[in-house]
Amino acid sequence: MHRRHPELDPQLLSETDEQRQLRTVLRDFYAETSGVEELREQPATPRGYDEALWARLAREIGVHGLAVPEEYGGSGFTFAELAVALEESGRALYRGPLLPTVALAAHALLLSGDRTACERYLPRIADGTLTATVAGFEAGRFDAGEPGVAAERGSGGWVLRGHADFVLDGAGADLVLVRAGTPAGPRLFACEPAPGSCRRAPRRVLDETRRQALVEFRGAPATAVGTADGAEDVVAATLDIGRAALAAEQVGGSGHALDATVAFVAQRHQFGRPIGSFQAIKHRLADVLVALEAARSASVYATVCAAVASPHLPTAACAAAVVCSDTFRLATAEYVQLHGGIGFTWEHPAHLYVRRARAAEVLFGTADQHRARLLGLVGHPAA
Amino acid sequence: MSGIPEPEEFRAAARRWLTGVARPRAADGEWGSGSDSVAVFDNWTEEQEREHTARVQEWERTRYDQGWSAFNWQQEYGGQGLPAYYEQLYRAEEAAFDVPHRPEIFPVTQALVAPAIGLWGTEEQKNRRLVPLLRTDELACQLFSETEAGSDLAAVRTRAVRDGDGWVLTGHKVWTSGARVATWGVAVCRTDPDVRKHAGITVFLVRMDAPGVTVRPIRQMTGGTSFNEVYLDGVRVPDTDRLGPVGEGWRVTLSVLAAERLDSGGLGLDNADRALDLAANLPRPLTGAEHQRAADLHIRTLVQRLMGLRVTAALVAGREPGAEASVGKLYATETMRRTSDLVSELLGPSLVADTGEWGTYAWTEHLLGAPGYSIAGGTDEIQRTILAERVLGLPKEPVR
Secondary structure, three states, rough: OOOOOOOOOOOOOOOOOHHHHHHHHHHHHHHHHHHHHHOOOOOOOOOOOOOHHHHHHHHHOOOOOOOOOOOHHOOOOHHHHHHHHHHHHHHHHOOOOOOHHHHHHHHHHHHHHOHHHHHHHHHHHOOOOOEEEEEEEOOOOOOOOOOOOEEEOOOOOOEEEEEEEEEEEEOOEEEEEEEEEEEEEEEEEOOOOOOOOOEEOOOOOOOOOOEEEEEEEEEEEEEEEEOOHHHHHHHHHHHHHHHHHHHHHHHHHHHHHHHHHHHHHHEEEOOOOHOOOOOOHHHHHHHHHHHHHHHHHHHHHHHHHHHHHOOOHHHHHHHHHHHHHHHHHHHHHHHHHHHHHHHOOOOOHHHHHHHHHHOOOOOOHHHHHHHHHHHHOOOOOOO | OOOOOOHHHHHHHHHHHHHHHEEEEOOOOOOOOOOOOOOOOOOOHHHHHHHHHHHHHHHOOOOOOOOOOOOOOOOOOOOOOOOOOHHHHHHHHOEEEOOOOOOOOOHHHHHHHHHHHHHOHHHHHHHHHHHHOOOOOOOOEEEEEEOOEEOOHHHHHEEEEEEEEEEEEEEEEEOOOOOOOOOEEEEEOOOOOOOOOOOEEEEEEEEEEOOEEEEEEOOOOOOOOEEEEEEEEEEEEEHHHHOOOEEEEEHHHHHHHHHHHOOOOOOHHHHHHHHHHOOOOOOOOOOOOHHHHHHHHHHHHHHHHHHHHHHHHHHHOOOOOHHHHOOHHHHHHHHHHHHHHHHHHHHHHHOOOOOOOOOOHHHHHHHHOOOOOOOOOOOHHHHHHHHHHHHHOOOOOOOO
């Protein structure tokens, strides 16, 4: 009656040599470029991240094109390789807009099946010259309802009116994929925002490493992407990809929190001994380890489902969202608590991870919404 | 068997063999009929235990004799010479067939005691003891814990004193599963009281029918009896039944305990599934909070299974499993607690007062049995300390 058995080839749960190499390369890259100093200092660039670093990630390591097919300028790996990159990026609290660009927008384009749009945008996403995001996907609502943006046919093509809130990198992205209402129902549109027809107001955000904006479309020219038919499915699938991507980041962030805390309690002395030798400390960290392994398991399942386009992706994505959000919250709470006073200071990076954890757990729906959707997906009558 | 078959090939062959010797497990019966037992610990009289044990022994002999057991053992012990994880591949196939449920004494015999003899035994011990244990003609129980040596197992007080060409054992062991049906008991004894605690321990294979061995059932908090206490009252053991060197018993014991911790991944899943079925079949709509709890438990069962698959995947890939193998028991005991909590919400008063209705009061067996697993095989607290020290590498408590 219920699907409680993960349906997949267990071998897919094992990291490949290529994935392991990619992980090593990225860990070294971030260690060298995104140390604590870089984390603490707000980059003075208007976009809020180091654009030279973004370009290096795309060109030297090829992160942006990992899950983009070769015909669109990518390297034609799968979501599983991208997930490795996202985990390492989450671990380093990388500020660049990878999540909206390469997870959300790139997959929305691919899922739309619109070859023209893919040819126009994906090669530039893959080489790091185009940043992109999605808007109006109403990530927190599974009954997405009426879009807040409407598309009308003007004399020169479609124009968008209305607004979308909480748009990731909304103030800076070069391309916005918008879910907008048309007389034939909601559809996807590609909009390259211009100041005259699009007002973008950055929101003050808890997590400065991941910016959000209110985007107001005032007759902004746009191109339809894909057909009206499958648009809602594309939106739903894109969000599930986003949840799988976020889960990988959350695992990375949790891994950092645990490792940093273990290192700290092993060297911090009080009462004449390392505080990590006290059972009260050990047991709390053991609980974080158990949670981290649970998160890793849920995340890798969602990743595999995304990589092989499994029909179980929605269930796996919801489960990963619940488990990984929970783990990240716990790991970052312990990060602060077990560092004591120093962990509560502005100078220490712990709070940046707390901010990321709290922001991430509500990004694509709250835990309760994920649980409700999951039970519906496995055939449970709704509450 | 020539060479090592590919996992897929092996699984297909296992399926074919199982189809010939066992019936497929009946599809889950209608909700509300069949057995509603969710007992966590087997609970039976001595007669029932002997009867069921004999049934399982027959099945295990069939497997052994037809080459479908002892997968990672050398051929001289009737094994198949395969990597250890083929056992898991086989189990995954066997789960679809109606074969007798193995009480704890069987994994203890085959997966804990036999490997310890393989590792520490003399050639003579290996030649004489291994085949009967692997074939389960002889079962072996653990004589480890004592009333004053639980988590601190090295504090054992059972004495073994040399006497000619043998030893005389005197002491009191507790929490032994299967003592009534076992041929052998693996006894952790103190042979030298004058050295530091972890030295001076020696392990013996004790015949459970030897004069001076008395087995008494322990009644546990569920009201049933699944464990025993074992009195050793001047029991004579020949030196040829000593396992490992004199004074090296702690290392022998640790190798048995390490195998035990890796064997707990599937714990609690059947009952968690059953609780979710209960939620789905409740004759009233779930409240919002119940819905959330059920979803959480569903997610736990998924994650717990994934952890198990990750361990298998690591082994198949030829890697030592990492932390995913060590966290299993702690994760599982939490699943068991959450199962109790959900069921309590769902059933309310009919959980605690027997109305005779199918699948209601029966849950008290789970409710009262689940806490046992947070104690048996290493308490949750000991598990956390092990994770912190061995996986995370945190410093040990200073020695007083």
